[in-house]
Amino acid sequence: MIPDWKLERFLTGDLPDEEMNMLRELEATDVVFASRVKMLREDNKAILNKLPFETLAGKLADVPETADVLETANVANSAEHANAARIAPRFTLMKFAAAAMLIFAVALIAFMVQRETVVAGGNAAGNSDDVAAVNGSQITQVAFAETQSDTRIKGLDARMEVWKKTDTGIVQLQDLDEVREGDEIQLRYAVPEKCFGLLFSMDGNGALTLHMGDGVKAIELTPGKMNSLPFAYKLDDAPYFEKFFFVTSPREFAVEENDVDKLLKRSDVKVIGFTLKKAGK
């Protein structure tokens, strides 16, 4: 009998490879185990419906800063609450955003195992088709190319910008902005030095879409001005969120379609995340 805690780890894909493979095989061959997995996945959906991350994020925004309380995390809750109440609300928007990002990431992990990950293969950035269906979404060629500028990079960090096409033009989006199905998103990036980079996104269904790369491999990037990808990305009906990852490294690397987390954890890569909330989802 696989204990609950191990089953939970299996669902989040957070077990050693050997155990993951063993449980995958068990899921395929053992009806009882497969049923337990299915029930938990359905329960995950029900929990997310009941406690959507927007609600949680909203509540987090109202919670006073508790970092100081963490120093005495082992005291009883009553004491913790008393301390927290004495601390003036200092929960900044940035922190709220980061908290929501964390929740997104956790939700993402939960979703990752609920659906088979889909990778839009090939050299996404170099695809010359006008419209390419990608996992229900569309990559469309639009007039964002004119947003190309001679902006030089300030500072030493790689950057990613996310823009949205509107009836009147284009607007730059901020992290955690709300978007809708059908919105056309344009991605831009810049790097401060020669490196390898990969740009992909994950939606609320756990589907992975590559926007820039040679298949799953990072491509060499040159420092300089902001670069717009040649194609905009039309959002599909995936729920909750669309999170973009711009990953760079001085060394060559690739993303494994079934283990994005492995890449994001690597010490030799830098990751820029950008999350868009799906309206009404």
Place this chain on the structure above:
Amino acid sequence: MVYRRCLQLLQDDAEASDLMQDVFLRIYSATERLDLESPSSLLWNTATRLCLNRIRDKRRRGLDVDSSSLLLNIACAEDECDDYETKSKLAKFFSKEPESSRTMAVLHFVDGMTLEETAREVGLSVSGVRKRLRGLQAKVKTLEVK
């Protein structure tokens, strides 16, 4: 996973929802000190620790606690490590510092993890976990370290 864990230990839907939020907030607040090698372990252990605190707090207030006697005993057990960390304010929440003995006890006695699995979970040696659990065992007579 976090909500289910809280619900399992607290047996109360509203409290589980509340604690789940606490878990995410705590993790977020301590990001710089996090050991992110195993996010699931982090979430699981954090939820366990906060639920134990909640159970102990309710018990001290004389409120009804709908938990098993084993869990109740563990939650209310004096943990010298906890006390030391609290008094000296050296607690490094979620860091690579050892988990509290009470959390280890729940992992081993309630979740059914072996000593090896518990040790791996909390980043201690098997003998270290056994020693910590035996220390707690003296305060919780019903426990038997296997």
